[in-house]
Amino acid sequence: MAKLKTVFFCSSCGHESAKWIGKCPSCSEWNTFSEEVVEKKKSVSSAIFGGGLATAPQLVQEIEQQKQDRIALVDMELNRVLGSGLVPGSLILFGGEPGIGKSTLLLQQALKNAHLSFLYVSGEESQAQIKMRASRIGISNKACHIVTETFMPNIFKHIKEVKPEVVIIDSIQTLHTSSIESSPGSVSQIRECASELLKFAKQTSTPVFIIGHITKEGQIAGPKLLEHMVDTVLQFEGDRNHIYRLLRTTKNRFGSTNELGIYEMISAGLRAVSNPSEILITNRDEPLSGVAIAASIEGVRPLLIEIQALVSSAAYGTPQRSATGFDAKRLNMLLAVLEKRCGFRLSIKDVFVNITGGLKVDDPSIDLAVVCAVLSSSEDLPIDPSVCFAAEVGLSGEIRAVNKIDQRIAEAQKLGFKKIIISKYAEKNIAESYPDIQVIKTSKIEEVFRVLFG
Numbered sequence: 001m002a003k004l005k006t007v008f009f010c011s012s013c014g015h016e017s018a019k020w021i022g023k024c025p026s027c028s029e030w031n032t033f034s035e036e037v038v039e040k041k042k043s044v045s046s047a048i049f050g051g052g053l054a055t056a057p058q059l060v061q062e063i064e065q066q067k068q069d070r071i072a073l074v075d076m077e078l079n080r081v082l083g084s085g086l087v088p089g090s091l092i093l094f095g096g097e098p099g100i101g102k103s104t105l106l107l108q109q110a111l112k113n114a115h116l117s118f119l120y121v122s123g124e125e126s127q128a129q130i131k132m133r134a135s136r137i138g139i140s141n142k143a144c145h146i147v148t149e150t151f152m153p154n155i156f157k158h159i160k161e162v163k164p165e166v167v168i169i170d171s172i173q174t175l176h177t178s179s180i181e182s183s184p185g186s187v188s189q190i191r192e193c194a195s196e197l198l199k200f201a202k203q204t205s206t207p208v209f210i211i212g213h214i215t216k217e218g219q220i221a222g223p224k225l226l227e228h229m230v231d232t233v234l235q236f237e238g239d240r241n242h243i244y245r246l247l248r249t250t251k252n253r254f255g256s257t258n259e260l261g262i263y264e265m266i267s268a269g270l271r272a273v274s275n276p277s278e279i280l281i282t283n284r285d286e287p288l289s290g291v292a293i294a295a296s297i298e299g300v301r302p303l304l305i306e307i308q309a310l311v312s313s314a315a316y317g318t319p320q321r322s323a324t325g326f327d328a329k330r331l332n333m334l335l336a337v338l339e340k341r342c343g344f345r346l347s348i349k350d351v352f353v354n355i356t357g358g359l360k361v362d363d364p365s366i367d368l369a370v371v372c373a374v375l376s377s378s379e380d381l382p383i384d385p386s387v388c389f390a391a392e393v394g395l396s397g398e399i400r401a402v403n404k405i406d407q408r409i410a411e412a413q414k415l416g417f418k419k420i421i422i423s424k425y426a427e428k429n430i431a432e433s434y435p436d437i438q439v440i441k442t443s444k445i446e447e448v449f450r451v452l453f454g
Contacts, residue, residue: 008033009187036182077272083255088205095220096236117143119164123150123174137269152177171211242358260299277304290377294369295390295408302411306356309373325355341397365402367393386418413437
């Protein structure tokens, strides 16, 4: 019997080595190499669907540009995040934490898009389990096929029989192929199965969704090569204790990576949120101190989010600094600016900041709202609920301009805010375009304090 060939793969980046080494020369991670048996055979997809024809080199000016017709989906949020529809032959990697709703969202697409035929391949749940979820979501598509399979040759045989227009794989870590002699979920199996799905997608012009698990660090499990192979990488985020989910694009060969989709988890699945600003702002009977509204931009979508702050005397001598949904280091920086430049004594107080709705925001334009919420709580003076903020705060205490200020003002005006405080260094004559909202331009935190509290 021939001796089995074994190689070592880095579980972080997929680097291959003939022997075990402690530090990966590619990604510099330690102790990530594992031994796997490799016996490469003929590709399964090529055997079933045939190999692609060799192409001859052409001059770039002689290549005919073809218009790519996209496949429109019923879900407008996913449609926009993908770049206004599915591209035929695209391979889309869909990642997210366990229980966040990845399988539910893609099963929902298979059940709701009645104009497309789907094949949903599950390697983690039985057909009966999927049927229970489908009954809860609601079945609108009569051409949705469900199969429980993990062996790649059998999956391709099912695809050849059903001839679906869209294929969903749940998940890539459960698949295995006969061309590689290693266990499912290993680096070589993930890479080979993804490669065969990519060949199938390109040869047949069939869009393929593949769900990927993530590691405890939040990265998609398997080799980094997997993200390079696919056309689009979608990341599903959110706190399982909150009902909102964010769909972000980290890579998209056919569209922008700045788009953001927002969903609400309900009993009947995931509902697309068309106007998240109205939901993220809490309705109150009376003004409360420590609350400020920030006009933020997520991708290309303006969002009005609520910032909450609590400032109290340090009970145990050492002041605490805590931030939920906001960078804690940036919070410390803003507090130092208030202490040094503006004379507010916050070094002996506990400061807690929270962004409502379970959102995590890194847009610097919410700096001014965070500062005002902290000052409001510290002085126990409520901010007028008809006022919102859109500006960055510099280390010298100056109010800095932010980009896309016109979109932020338009969103605030649409939601009924009467005033918005921005930097005086923003675009000229911007106030004249928005007659229903007062645009207040400031240059220092002291000016903002006088505008708010007199």
